Amino acid sequence: MLRRRRVNAEVEALREVPDGVYDLLRVIDAEFLILSPGEIVLDSSERTDALSLVREGRLVSDPILNLVRAVRRSGEYQEATLSLPRGPIGQGSHDLLVRVSPIEDEGLIVVLIFDDSEFRRLDAIRRDFIANISHELKTPIGALSILSEAVLGAKDDPDSIVRFATRMQVEATRLSDLVQEIIDLSRLQDDDPLKRAKIIELSPLIMDVIEGSRIEAEARGISLVTSEFENLEILGDKRQIEMAVRNLVENAIHYSPDGTRVAISLHSVDGLAEILVSDQGIGIPEKDIERIFERFYRVDPARSRATGGTGLGLSIVKHVVINHGGDVSVWSAEGAGSTFTIRLPLYVSQMDTVQVED
Numbered sequence: 001m002l003r004r005r006r007v008n009a010e011v012e013a014l015r016e017v018p019d020g021v022y023d024l025l026r027v028i029d030a031e032f033l034i035l036s037p038g039e040i041v042l043d044s045s046e047r048t049d050a051l052s053l054v055r056e057g058r059l060v061s062d063p064i065l066n067l068v069r070a071v072r073r074s075g076e077y078q079e080a081t082l083s084l085p086r087g088p089i090g091q092g093s094h095d096l097l098v099r100v101s102p103i104e105d106e107g108l109i110v111v112l113i114f115d116d117s118e119f120r121r122l123d124a125i126r127r128d129f130i131a132n133i134s135h136e137l138k139t140p141i142g143a144l145s146i147l148s149e150a151v152l153g154a155k156d157d158p159d160s161i162v163r164f165a166t167r168m169q170v171e172a173t174r175l176s177d178l179v180q181e182i183i184d185l186s187r188l189q190d191d192d193p194l195k196r197a198k199i200i201e202l203s204p205l206i207m208d209v210i211e212g213s214r215i216e217a218e219a220r221g222i223s224l225v226t227s228e229f230e231n232l233e234i235l236g237d238k239r240q241i242e243m244a245v246r247n248l249v250e251n252a253i254h255y256s257p258d259g260t261r262v263a264i265s266l267h268s269v270d271g272l273a274e275i276l277v278s279d280q281g282i283g284i285p286e287k288d289i290e291r292i293f294e295r296f297y298r299v300d301p302a303r304s305r306a307t308g309g310t311g312l313g314l315s316i317v318k319h320v321v322i323n324h325g326g327d328v329s330v331w332s333a334e335g336a337g338s339t340f341t342i343r344l345p346l347y348v349s350q351m352d353t354v355q356v357e358d
Helices: 002-015 019-025 062-074 117-153 158-189 202-219 238-254 301-307 313-323
Strands: 031-036 040-044 078-085 093-103 108-115 198-201 223-226 233-236 261-269 272-278 327-333 337-345
Touching (some): 062 078, 062 108, 198 202, 198 238, 202 223, 202 261, 202 272, 233 337, 238 261, 238 313, 313 337
Parallel strands (some): 223 261
Antiparallel strands (some): 031 108, 078 093, 093 108, 198 233, 261 272, 272 337, 327 337
């Protein structure tokens, strides 16, 4: 009965919105909120969910609320450029141009939100990224060039040709993996997953990653251990989240001794989904922990070459998590292993819990 009264009240309120408002909103390239007195959200565009502006059917962003209150006091249009966090944790932010205006004499307010954070962020990232790529590609390309000369020089020695050709295959595979990870990272930097976010169930996603890594782990006698996962949902891009979790699980396997175990867990803490991946591997020296998520940074370059590491996997994890409004951290001790923790905001339906007083 309460839900029926709420729905009826919302329908009546929406009837108060002049038709011309929706005609105008359809041709403006911006997100929007329509607010009734009390800052109750009567209607909103799809992506405002990802901006975390609404909770229990009400506008909760203090900077935008201040603009709305100024409009209610003055009755005049207001605008401001605001930097809002992508989530309750993490380093990412949205740079937004927010315009607020009253709607005729209905007591309603329309909020228009223009997001230009991507343009600012991409300009800085691309310059740095191109410099890193040119340096990293030199090593495998140079190795292939030297090996090809060695093959030509050993044309009368079949054993040497086989040895050099085998090494060329290894370098070609490393080059291919590096190029693919560069492409993946470039796409992440060019993309905002919250612009087309969908609800993601984490438990089946993580189980798919584990099953995909099981053959490699079993070949080295490494056990993949899980506890019972909670049924948790987040908002974002499923492919990107899967990529981040897979990178952590594969890293844990690559840097663990044979016969050890890798543990994966999922639980909720204070409105956040926490994904933990723990190994019994070589650990990370304290001096390297602060730099572990930098692009192309390798704690042990020799071991990275042996495992096929490119130095981009953890950077990809960090980009994915920050772009989803979360953060990633690591605990590690040399000889005792490492634990990587991804924290992401849980999805909470923003309109289903609105209550309307009689």
